[in-house]
Structure formats: C-alpha cells, structure tokens
Amino acid sequence: MSDIKIKITDREGVQHEVDAPTDMNMNLMELVRSYELAPEGTIGVCGGMAMCASCQCYIDSAHELPEKSDDEEAMLAEAFYVKPNSRLGCQIHLEPTLEGLEVTLAPES
Numbered sequence: 531m532s533d534i535k536i537k538i539t540d541r542e543g544v545q546h547e548v549d550a551p552t553d554m555n556m557n558l559m560e561l562v563r564s565y566e567l568a569p570e571g572t573i574g575v576c577g578g579m580a581m582c583a584s585c586q587c588y589i590d591s592a593h594e595l596p597e598k599s600d601d602e603e604a605m606l607a608e609a610f611y612v613k614p615n616s617r618l619g620c621q622i623h624l625e626p627t628l629e630g631l632e633v634t635l636a637p638e639s
C-alpha cells in the first residue's frame with residue numbers, strides 16, 4: 531500500500547481529506563466515486579473517457595500536473611463553469627507526486 535492524502539471539497543463546499551492509493555491505477559474521478567463524495571450518476575458519466583466533463587474539478591494547490599491531452603482540452607473548451615485551474619478528474623492519475631493535492635469539485639452541469 532502506498533497512500534497519499536488528498537483534500538477534496540465537494541459540491542456542498544465541505545472539505546474531505548481522504549487516503550488515495552497510488553498503486554491501484556486509479557484516477558481522481560474514481561477516487562471521488564469510491565468515497566461517494568458526489569451523488570451516483572453526477573460524476574464519471576462517460577466512464578473516464580474525457581467525454582462528459584462531469585468529473586471537472588478545480589485544482590486549488592500548486593501541484594505540477596501532467597499536461598492536458600488534446601481530448602481533455604477539447605472537452606474543457608465546451609464544458610460549463612470552466613476556470614483556468616479546471617481539469618478533468620478522470621485524466622488525473624493518482625501518483626505519489628500528488629501528495630497533499632487540494633481540489634474542489636466543479637458544479638454539476
């Protein structure tokens with residue numbers, strides 16, 4: 531087991547500090563789902579294909595994240611509530627460098 535701590539603020543504004551495994555090939559969207567921090571059916575709608583933006587979140591900490599793929603850029607270009615720090619949670623793989631990451635879930639669109 532190698533867990534990191536991630537702080538996730540849900541759509542009600544409540545912050546949760548959760549343990550995130552880095553050895554299970556999980557992404558941030560799956561993590562939010564596994565802790566049920568957003569109602570079923572409102573996050574991860576496309577199954578993590580960068581095609582729905584239901585997993586959009588805002589990156590609140592100063593972590594360096596991998597560049598967005600073209601698919602992620604394209605999806606964010608047409609999503610609602612997009613900010614400069616928006617990312618698609620399903621495109622963020624949980625890895626040790628994300629220790630202490632802080633994110634806020636974007637509103638449901």
Ligand code: FES
Nearest residue numbers: 576580582583620
């Ligand atoms: S789950 Fe659909 S874009 Fe991330």
